[in-house]
Amino acid sequence: MPTFQAPRGTRDLLPADRVLWARAEASLRDLAARYGYREIETPLFEASAVFERGVGAVTDIVEKELFRVSPSRGEEREPWALRPEATAGIVRAYIEHGLHTQPQPVRLSLYGAMFRYDRPQAGRYRQFYQWDIEAIGDAGPAIDAEIIELGSRFYRSLGLAMVEARLNTIGDPVCRPGYLKALTAYYQTRIGEFPDLARTRLVSNPLRLLDSKDPAMVEINRHAPSMWDHLCDPCAEHFAAVRVHLDALGIPYRLSPEIVRGLDYYTRTTFEFVRPGAEGQQDALGGGGRYDGLVELLGGKPTPAIGFALGMDRIVHAMQEATAEGGAASADAAVPIAVIVGADPDDTVTRLRIATDLRATGLAVRADLARRKLGRQLEAAVRDGARYAVIVGDELPDGLVQLRDLGAASQKPVAVSALAALLRRKASAAGPG
RNA sequence: GUGGCCUUAGCUCAACCGGCAGAGCAUCGGAUUGUGGAUCCGAAGGUUAUGGGUUCGACCCCCAUAGGCCACCCCA
Structure with a gap:
């Protein structure tokens, strides 16, 4: 505990x-x-x-x-x-x-x-x-x-x-006072049938007796005077x-x-x-x-x-x-369009910087900052519901990363400078779901 | 506030008559070092809700407390 x-x-x-x-x-x-x-x-x-x-x-x-x-x-x-x-x-x-x-x-x-x-x-x-x-x-x-x-x-x-x-x-x-008087008078004629709890209530709050779920009271209420007549x-x-x-x-x-x-x-x-x-x-x-x-x-x-x-x-x-019962499950607003992953688990600086830059443009992206190997990072990205993974690796000195489509299991090199525009287009094109 | 049933790993549950606390899922790691929801292997995770008592020995029996659930009370 x-x-x-x-x-x-x-x-x-x-x-x-x-x-x-x-x-x-x-x-x-x-x-x-x-x-x-x-x-x-x-x-x-x-x-x-x-x-x-x-x-x-x-x-x-x-x-x-x-x-x-x-x-x-x-x-x-x-x-x-x-x-x-x-x-x-x-x-x-x-x-x-x-x-x-x-x-x-x-x-x-x-x-x-x-x-x-x-x-x-x-x-x-x-x-x-x-x-x-x-x-x-x-x-x-x-x-x-x-x-x-x-x-x-x-x-x-x-x-x-x-x-x-x-x-x-x-x-x-x-x-209402006239009705309460009539209601109370009616209840008095049948008070012998009242459950114990209802008796005290007759004094404190007779109106409430009308919505009692006690079977005896339900039966008594069947013949009670109606507010509508008063x-x-x-x-x-x-x-x-x-x-x-x-x-x-x-x-x-x-x-x-x-x-x-x-x-x-x-x-x-x-x-x-x-x-x-x-x-x-x-x-x-x-x-x-x-x-x-x-x-x-x-x-x-x-x-x-x-x-x-x-x-x-x-x-x-x-x-x-x-x-x-079969209704649609609701979407989670926190699902990212892309997760930034890296071949070098320890290079969290690059992953965090790219994610930060992309988020500054309004995109929903997440960087994998847990220092695990690439396969684990991709696995986590898939389970997060992301549609894309941005893979940071050896191409980075040339200004390139791999943009991987996690659904299609295909990828292509993309310039870091073009990432934001590209992801934005993908996000609006496919829409949620 | 009254009465009843219940509580074992993060979750769902096992554990013979009182005799060494386990599994699945989930988590983390590994499967020759840059690629996936599967599979295989492994690790971690427990003062059996808590505190007492009985007993050689308690998840198991008894008492108390806490929490959950159910029925009342009530529902502004």
């Missing part, structure tokens, strides 16, 4: 892994830019209160899962926590920097690491990665549809066509309008009353992206909703907003499975 290992719940992404990650990240950056969601970066940690107030102090998230950090010294008094999600920090930044003075809505995109302190298992890490999209300052249903369509497109761009959008509405502070007129109109927009865009979705968000600042639209057939609890690949109450809760003016977050760890996992 090595002396040190990655901390519990974290892992190293080795170069072979990073290829897939980079592809997903490139796709999301491209999409965000084209949809007008501009990148923002917030600190990895914030005052704990940002999350506690935003999320609710009595929830498991804060009591159990918040990754708290405290300064080991100094005058800082405020307890900090690593960000468990992106929204609270983004909203804090929106308020702090007066982004309400910019044209509304402000469309924002953030990709990065999030942290939670709970017991790890596959697809659930203490350090994990999320892509977060927020549109702050627009109450209309069209922006809801834009964001859901953006999420759908992202999955499709990665070849995850099976991902399914699920849509719901949870009302707003006008109509919506106030504005909420009902909003919900209908979101669906009109999605239908107009041709975005398939399933209406799913169990998609709830347990927190008070969530309003109206909620949605998730799931992968049917995923093992265990790993089927949710992302989700979001409207949070018209959060900006005010964190000290800003009342401001409508909607956002969503996609878990990259699970997305990459899904991509790996899709690749294993």
Whole structure:
């Protein structure tokens, strides 16, 4: 066993892994830019209160899962926590920097690491990665549809066509209390059938009982009153309008009353992206909703907003499975067009100098600097995926090297001074693959 | 945070009832000194996750710890 290992719940992404990650990240950056969601970066940690107030102090998230950090010294008094999600920090930044003075809505995109302190298992890490999209300052249903369509497109761009959008509405502070009253009243009539854990939850967060996976609760929920029957007129109109927009865009979705968000600042639209057939609890690949109450809760003016977050760890996992099922393997960006090898293993100066000169012209080349014999150098070049080898040998005093086509196993002498232009032409001619 | 299963070389795994820790792949080197993913030969790689205990003797049995996985809790 090595002396040190990655901390519990974290892992190293080795170069072979990073290829897939980079592809997903490139796709999301491209999409965000084209949809007008501009990148923002917030600190990895914030005052704990940002999350506690935003999320609710009595929830498991804060009591159990918040990754708290405290300064080991100094005058800082405020307890900090690593960000468990992106929204609270983004909203804090929106308020702090007066982004309400910019044209509304402000469309924002953030990709990065999030942290939670709970017991790890596959697809659930203490350090994990999320892509977060927020549109702050627009109450209309069209922006809801834009964001859901953006999420759908992202999955499709990665070849995850099976991902399914699920849509719901949870009302707003006008109509939800009445619904909660009706729901609680119904649950009271059947509390005798409740599993133990569900009983405590009936008090703390009855809405959450709707997405319980306990068979008894599923049966009870079958006859539970529906939020949809209790919506106030504005909420009902909003919900209908979101669906009109999605239908107009041709975005398939399933209406799913169990998609709830347990927190008070969530309003109206909620949605998730799931992968049917995923093992265990790993089927949710992302989700979001409207949070018209959060900006005010964190000290800003009342401001409508909607956002969503996609878990990259699970997305990459899904991509790996899709690749294993016969999809195309992705290309490694670090494959060189040529490797500079030499007959004299010790002459690393010449090899490094030629490689450096070629790289200065923009080419992707690598010099073999391990002092091994020529055969080993060629072998390594082939296994690196290089198409050419530049062989430095006795011809060098005449200004010549051998340019060897590793695929065709043929070679010809080339002037060192002509190498860059020649390789550039080869690189652009054949293209990747 | 609760319960269960698991941990042998970088990776995938062997090792009889408790009796000298091995293989394949990968890595590095060699196969008459300037040419390849194959083949052959060789080397290196281990306190059997860690620490205790039982035993003449422990990869094997017992306890603890760490880590992984699974189911809960939860999923902002």
